[in-house]
Amino acid sequence: MRAAILAGALAVATAVHAAGAQTKRAPARAPSAGDSITALVDSLGRDPNGVAIERSAVESGPRTVPAGTTVNGSIGSFHGPLDVRGTVTGNAVALGGDVVVHSGGVVRGDAIALGGHVQLDGGTVQGEMRSLSALTVGPLAKSAPRTPAQATKRSLSLAVGWYLVLAVIGLFAALFARGNLENIAERIRDDFSRCFFYGVVGQIAFLPALVVCIVALCITVIGILLIPFAIVGFVLGGAGAIALGFLAMSYMTGEAAMRWRGAVSPYTPPPVVQFLFIGLSLYFVLWMVGGLLSWAGWFGALIRLVAAMVTWVAVTVGFGATLASRGGTRAPGGRVPPPRTPPTIPDASWQTPTPVSGVAAARRPTPPPRSVQR
């Protein structure tokens, strides 16, 4: 039942994250005046649906092939339409405009419009008429760069999305895997530097270990069938360990912050959820600052670099602690934590209730005073 509840809640968390990281449909970018003609011509030649044309054949602005004239070879316009009324013996290409073949106009090669259309207005195209929304290779293949506002918005969205997801997952980890979380945190507290070392080694050894696993499966021959499952399981396990470790590190960070403020009482059980959220929030603040400064050029990049470094250290230490504690199943010192059992109640305790008002003690019998014999 718990697992089902957990699964449902985490599915919601995952959905939230997925919404945050929704795929962007990069719009096709038409050629603009800022683009280099040379780069465009080069990319057009390499595009599977493009065509080769000499750089010298392309000129900026609208172009016209007058009626009765012949262009030997190809002709191209850049950022303007290409009107063909005469004859073009090669290709007619418009980069960022339309190719219009008017009545009497003849194109013996292909008519190609990049970011425009090929219109047949009574003319003849002996080759192919082709319209490309954009290129698939070269500089124009990439979507338009983000504006500072868009970059800031995206960075903030990502930070908020990750925070929400980790908060929800952390909440459930605190509720259902509290023991593991505490053991990992205890391991970090016990030996921070060793956990960091384990984390670095674990990250470096991750892929080689996967390869070894695959080779071992290959050796067994029958295990070859299990290789796809092993790969998926290995990757899932690694990512899960990293995430659990980071949550434990957040818990530790939150606890340290509260202790610094003197808000931790040694006489009450540690508020795990509170520590976890405070720790997560501290990391979140770092990323928020980095996101808010996305417009600030190198300074923003520096802040994001700091945030990334801090987060990496936290992830590495947490991952190392997770490995060292075998997923939080072992407390520091190698001991297996005793299973949690409810406190035992003496069998007979209920049989002798004590009145709230207390029990009047009976007077202890004392021997009578001796009489003096005279």
Place this chain on the structure above:
Amino acid sequence: MRARRHSLAVLVFALVAAHVPAARSQVWRTVTASRQRGAADSLRLHVYFGAGTFNIMPATEPLLYTLDLRFDANRVRPMHHYDAATNTLTIRSDSAIGHPFSLDLKRTGFNFNGPGDDRNGTDLSLGLARGVPLDLSLTLGACDATLDLSNLSVRRLHLETGASQTTMTFSAPNPVAMTSMQLDIGAAGLTVNSLGNARAANVQVSAGVGGADLDLGGTWTGTMHLVLSAALGGITLRVPQDVGIEARVAKTLGSLDAADLTERDGVYHSANWTTATRTIVIDATATLAGLEITRE
């Protein structure tokens, strides 16, 4: 204790799921191409199409072909080529960038490219000239295909499908007699409407795990020779009432369901076999498969 273990397992899974970012961004591109008919007296078409939606229809304008392609440039790089010397148009959109199965670790997460993954598949619509003899060779992967060959002059047709769901329609008689028609069906299904309008004297159908539903309706005369091979799947033939049927069926753990036919010396005949003006001769092989012949 068990509940706790389950919780942990689910937790780990969810943690991982949360760390798998959504698929990488899509970069949609469109290519529209067409060619004037010119002096072309025929057209050979070779299509290799992977995942997505594929349509063939008669061109609305007097052009040799029109081609509308929409694709995600991050996943596929379709190309097409026309050889004017042989009047051959080749279209390829059948491979994901990199390996068909690939984990893309270049970005922040991983993205699984599978050959049958048509979540972001390519859309290809092809218009073909009427009145121009066509030789069609179509190799389809995992896609939804609609082939409207009505009013097209199809001279040869070779269709090979993987896991695609294909519907083929001949709503009007083929202007030319089809000399060869070969349909190889993989793991999905094929539905052919009014196959009789194809005017194919010889039809070969090979069905794998998938099934085929062939409607032999339409306008045709003479005798049609149908060679069927079914393994694991099933083939259903819908034959008009006036058509005489002769069937030879080799069954290996297969079955034949044809209530209208009577067997004599290992050959099945319909009651009107000797009197029918148009007939169909079926040579079928059914291995762990079923063959059903119904009357329409």
